[in-house]
Amino acid sequence: MSSHFPVLYEPQLSGSDLEALRSAVAALERQSFAGRIARLAGRKVGLASSQLPPHVRDLAAAAAQKALATALGVALSSLEGAPSGDSTRVHKRLAALAGGIGGAVGLASLPIELPLSTTIMLRSIADIARNEGENLRQPETGLACLEVFALGGHAEDNALEGGYLAVRGLLAKSVSDAARYVAARGATQESAPVLARLISQLSSRFGVVVSQKFAAQAVPIVGAISGAAINLAFTEHFQTLARGHFAMRRLERVYSPAMVRAHYARIAREEGYWDEPVGV
16 A cells, blocks of 8 residues: 555554543543633633723733743743652642632732742643653743643634644744744743743733633622632643643654544544534
């Protein structure tokens, strides 16, 4: 048989890897942060960022950018020293504590609480990455950890715009350019154009979820839920995304990325997460 179509004739995914891929699709496509909060509240809750006053949306966007700029330094300098093993429970408790303090202080705490919560989540994401075989010494791995924060801002009703593969595609060039820059310079200057561009792309999507988080705290029925509980849901959301993201990256190292993404798209359509084909 001709080898002109290598993706079609590569060895197929093993049974365990196919199940891992199905779990990754569910983790990455099934539930948004707004959906998680609705489940926490026991009813459907609209958390559109447009419900917030303009100055609050601006504050959330600025806080998201500051948080990711802080996380960038951590991702590219000290993730290697993150504790090994499954530390997600510890990070959940720390994030809940930060959220409880932020909830008690109010909106004014956002510029301080969000960078702290984001760094806590980043270390949890790094632990998940390492458990999936990632090398935390590599700048590209640290940037892949940061990518997770852009995965949570998809629009629930627009899988074509917000599906995982589409977001990976949108970020691919910026991530690879940033990885090359860091590898060549051996240091991070967040003001460098290539890094500033990546932070801008990531924060525009992360800011959607940050706005939803503060909208949740402003909605009366959700307001009864403590800031700690909302921050716990916030952290669990990104931990779930990280598990799916790094499972995908592990499978892409074993098989070809094109093959894994083709299977991902097929599963996403079969499970009803996507209403129409998405380019892979």
